[in-house]
Amino acid sequence: MAAARRQRRTFRTSQTVWRRILHGALLGVVAIVGMLIGVELGGHTTQDIGPFQAQLSLTPSWHGDTSVEIPPLGSLELDSHDGPAHLEIRLESLDEARTRAVVAGGGNLEQVSHDAVDQLNLGVRRLALQTAGSGLLGALILVGLVFRARRETAIGGLVVVAVLASVGGATALTFKPAAIQEPTYRGLLVNAPAIIGDARRITDRYEEYRAQLQKLVLNVSKLYGTISALPVYEPDTSATKVLHISDMHLNPAAWGVVRTVADQFSVDVVVDTGDINDWGSEPEASYVGEISKLRVPYLYIRGNHDSAVTAAAVAKQPNATVLDNSITTVKGLTFAGIGDPRFTPDKSTDATNEEQHAAVVSSGQLLADKILANPKPVDVALVHDPVAAQPLAGICPLVLAGHRHARSITRLDPTIPVVLPSDGASPAVTQPERTLLMVEGSTGGAGLRGLESAKPLPLALSILYFDKDRHLTAYDDIQVGGTGLTEVSLQRHIVAPDKAAPPPSPSPTPSASVTPSPTAIGVTTSSTS
Numbered sequence: 118m119a120a121a122r123r124q125r126r127t128f129r130t131s132q133t134v135w136r137r138i139l140h141g142a143l144l145g146v147v148a149i150v151g152m153l154i155g156v157e158l159g160g161h162t163t164q165d166i167g168p169f170q171a172q173l174s175l176t177p178s179w180h181g182d183t184s185v186e187i188p189p190l191g192s193l194e195l196d197s198h199d200g201p202a203h204l205e206i207r208l209e210s211l212d213e214a215r216t217r218a219v220v221a222g223g224g225n226l227e228q229v230s231h232d233a234v235d236q237l238n239l240g241v242r243r244l245a246l247q248t249a250g251s252g253l254l255g256a257l258i259l260v261g262l263v264f265r266a267r268r269e270t271a272i273g274g275l276v277v278v279a280v281l282a283s284v285g286g287a288t289a290l291t292f293k294p295a296a297i298q299e300p301t302y303r304g305l306l307v308n309a310p311a312i313i314g315d316a317r318r319i320t321d322r323y324e325e326y327r328a329q330l331q332k333l334v335l336n337v338s339k340l341y342g343t344i345s346a347l348p349v350y351e352p353d354t355s356a357t358k359v360l361h362i363s364d365m366h367l368n369p370a371a372w373g374v375v376r377t378v379a380d381q382f383s384v385d386v387v388v389d390t391g392d393i394n395d396w397g398s399e400p401e402a403s404y405v406g407e408i409s410k411l412r413v414p415y416l417y418i419r420g421n422h423d424s425a426v427t428a429a430a431v432a433k434q435p436n437a438t439v440l441d442n443s444i445t446t447v448k449g450l451t452f453a454g455i456g457d458p459r460f461t462p463d464k465s466t467d468a469t470n471e472e473q474h475a476a477v478v479s480s481g482q483l484l485a486d487k488i489l490a491n492p493k494p495v496d497v498a499l500v501h502d503p504v505a506a507q508p509l510a511g512i513c514p515l516v517l518a519g520h521r522h523a524r525s526i527t528r529l530d531p532t533i534p535v536v537l538p539s540d541g542a543s544p545a546v547t548q549p550e551r552t553l554l555m556v557e558g559s560t561g562g563a564g565l566r567g568l569e570s571a572k573p574l575p576l577a578l579s580i581l582y583f584d585k586d587r588h589l590t591a592y593d594d595i596q597v598g599g600t601g602l603t604e605v606s607l608q609r610h611i612v613a614p615d616k617a618a619p620p621p622s623p624s625p626t627p628s629a630s631v632t633p634s635p636t637a638i639g640v641t642t643s644s645t646s
Contacts, residue, residue: 155255164240363519391420
């Protein structure tokens with residue numbers, strides 16, 4: 118009997134021990150689950166870093182590390198630590214008010230950079246405390262709801278405190294400050310030759326660029342003052358103002374200049390002749406969201422760096438129209454446009470071979486046929502590559518193009534006799550004037566590739582003025598110095614009627630270069646720092 122009682126006592130003791138073990142294990146699991154829920158809900162915060170607003174977040178991870186997200190370019194992955202917590206820093210937006218405050222304060226970028234480091238440290242510390250607090254609170258709430266006992270709730274809290282302390286200790290002990298020197302590129306950053314192929318060259322010249330960046334920021338502020346002081350060419354109140362931009366190449370700084378010019382000049386329509394993106398990829402689609410902020414009609418044609426994904430993203434903007442061998446009328450002006458038939462985002466692709474050249478010329482001919490079949494005369498034709506403009510000679514008075522990243526203005530002689538459609542108020546024209554071809558520079562300064570050259574390209578755009586009869590009467594060339602340059606200039610030119618006689622025969626005639634005479638320049642305003 119005594120042996121049986123001892124056996125029963127031992128069995129009950131064993132059951133009690135196992136119940137306590139299972140109870141403790143369950144308590145720990147519930148506490149950890151509650152902590153994870155709290156971390157998921159509260160492990161993120163926003164922090165102003167210089168003029169940027171950044172989103173900071175901490176998430177559980179087996180590998181630790183830090184990622185810096187830079188939409189739409191991609192991200193940088195840093196092997197910063199091996200703790201079970203991953204830090205993500207996402208640059209969400211550039212705050213216009215703080216950017217203007219930097220400019221108004223003299224553009225002291227050195228102080229801004231020091232402040233940015235302090236702000237980032239503050240944000241990370243606040244994020245760590247907030248995440249720990251959220252995790253602890255989540256654990257306490259869930260343990261309290263499951264066990265409904267103060268003792269278990271307190272024990273669960275102590276377990277979570279120990280776990281959080283272990284995570285923080287592991288992160289601190291494995292922290293590697295040198296990791297920032299060896300980032301891993303993701304997304305577009307890993308593909309762009311300007312970032313990877315020429316990274317060493319750009320890095321070697323970074324100090325020079327940083328020294329000039331302050332001057333560039335100051336010059337952007339001068340653009341406001343210069344444009345405001347410039348008398349707007351307006352022969353009458355019916356003048357229509359068209360802003361021509363091209364080859365943005367994913368440069369986020371270009372949108373600020375475009376908005377400034379559009380607002381100051383009160384333009385009626387913006388025309389984009391392509392290459393708004395660099396690789397035509399899905400992540401780049403977010404870049405075109407700035408179009409809707411312009412608050413005026415936006416006409417766009419694809420460039421050879423733009424894909425169908427790019428065109429679809431532009432078409433989703435409420436004020437945008439994508440032209441692809443189509444015609445539309447905006448603010449009394451009739452525009453016809455066609456996209457570049459090529460898709461050659463990789464600079465290693467041979468974009469000058471005979472087959473591609475013929476395809477570009479054929480696209481211009483398709484647009485010419487479209488214009489001739491249209492019952493209403495077309496005022497402006499849009500192509501990306503100027504090569505596509507020659508078939509439009511004599512068919513349309515003005516062709517706008519880009520692609521070459523350099524400003525040029527020429528007159529195109531028609532190679533065959535053409536008969537233009539009539540607008541009903543005047544008879545059909547059989548001997549039209551030569552077509553004016555205006556090729557815009559790169560509004561994005563060639564994007565990231567602009568850093569490769571010894572003298573980076575300026576941001577180039579222009580304002581075109583049309584009278585009530587839809588004739589181009591004047592244009593303004595605007596250039597903002599790219600990284601490393603120090604000039605903002607605005608030049609106004611009066612467009613004189615083409616006095617050259619049409620060619621007497623269909624034989625080809627070389628294009629003539631248009632060089633504005635001194636009397637054709639109404640105003641020339643430049644700002645140099």
